[in-house]
Amino acid sequence: MNKNQKRSDCPISSSLDIWGDKWSLLIVRDLMDSRQCTYGDFLKSPEKIATNILASRLQSLEEFEIIEKTEHPDSKRKMFYKLTPKGVNMVPIMIEITAWADKYSTIPKERKAMLKEYKKDKEGFIKTAIKELKKV
Amino acid sequence: MNKNQKRSDCPISSSLDIWGDKWSLLIVRDLMDSRQCTYGDFLKSPEKIATNILASRLQSLEEFEIIEKTEHPDSKRKMFYKLTPKGVNMVPIMIEITAWADKYSTIPKERKAMLKEYKKDKEGFIKTAIKELKKV
DNA sequence: ATATTTGCTTGCAATTTGCAAGTGCAAACA
DNA sequence: TGTTTGCACTTGCAAATTGCAAGCAAATAT
Structure with a gap:
């Protein structure tokens, strides 16, 4: 995802600049269904996202402040992803x-x-x- | 766009299978703003879609029955694109x-x-x- | 008859995707 | 105290898609 340049000032266009692809909204969906997910949870979804695509989408969604990472209570190795208010909206x-x-x-x-x-x-x-x- | 296979039965996923890219919704936007557009009208939009991408998206949206082609009253060469009820919705x-x-x-x-x-x-x-x- | 406009198509380089395999580290196990 | 396991990624590479420029054919304008 191209974080650097908006294609225009149209709100549809700038939204698509953030999540206009085949995967990003599925991550958002998973988080709306489950509130918090680990990396592995996303991989379990029926659409079977590839691990590298997942990593890149998580990073981009985090940069756009749609999601955020938090520590998993069980272990330092695990991470929980959840929606920010921007994502919740x-x-x-x-x-x-x-x-x-x-x-x-x-x-x-x-x-x-x-x-x-x-x-x-x-x-x-x-x-x-x-x-x-x-x-x- | 891959018209052949749905990735899952999730409504978000199947919607993204139809218009989950950076361009399709901009075509829909243009048609909502203007009701009917020619090929050239779409090219005038500020995001500057490439001609080959436009052609492929128009075809795919037509196949998914989001838009339809009609004859332009002025000339046989020109075509009007407009939203179907599915697109309007x-x-x-x-x-x-x-x-x-x-x-x-x-x-x-x-x-x-x-x-x-x-x-x-x-x-x-x-x-x-x-x-x-x-x-x- | 000639030039221009319109709606595409084609060719090609660059980027992105998708798949498989690999890596590094914490935690569990022996 | 090694050793193994599981989790969260990264890497490599082929295949597909994108983006840019140029080309093209039919219809219209001059």
């Missing part, structure tokens, strides 16, 4: 992507159930989700 | 990306004004925007 984007995908393809039933709750009270749902993610 | 995603970018960077004042309207009545704003895009 991507919740509405992620939900709207999910809602869009739901219209045009089959999505897992847990996601569908989540959307059902979301649609009952969008603002409330997002507020709760964000608060939950900011807790730990 | 990406409006909430695009707005939430814009809102997120607005929190962490400086965005053009027209976009900021748009967000202000959006925040007054999110549902209403989106409904109107979608209706407007579906008109032509």
Whole structure:
């Protein structure tokens, strides 16, 4: 990812400069699903990201302050990755992507159930989700 | 873009399989701003997409039924690209990306004004925007 | 008839990806 | 007290994708 130059001042373009690739949002997704993940946790995801790509994306997301590294309580060797507030605030984007995908393809039933709750009270749902993610 | 295989059944992942790159959403953006664009119009955008990348992205977005080609009324040589309903329904995603970018960077004042309207009545704003895009 | 515009395609170098294997270090084990 | 194991990466390299420049063919303008 090219941290140095924005292609334009368009917000879509500058967002894509940060996470416009096939992998970054999957890391964000994993962290929204699990709140904190180790390097190995990301590797377990069904999309099977390569280890070098994962390392480079984690670094870039950290540089853009979407995620942050913290020490794992169990061992000094292990690291926990988690979302920063900037990352947590991507919740509405992620939900709207999910809602869009739901219209045009089959999505897992847990996601569908989540959307059902979301649609009952969008603002409330997002507020709760964000608060939950900011807790730990 | 790889139209052949989904990496997983996760809605984020399958969405990224369609438009997870640095350019596709900029094409969608241009079409949301202008409703219909020619090949040359896309080239005029500030991010300066290369002609071969543009051609390949237009083809892939067409295959995924996000956009469609229509004849230009003026000439047989010219083509108009526009969003399909599937593309139009990406409006909430695009707005939430814009809102997120607005929190962490400086965005053009027209976009900021748009967000202000959006925040007054999110549902209403989106409904109107979608209706407007579906008109032509 | 000739020139120009439009929507691409082609060629090629540079960058990025994806896969496999390797490395270094903490912690567990013997 | 070695030795092994597991975890978090790094490295090497082939393959794919990107980005730039140039080319090209059909339609339109002159």
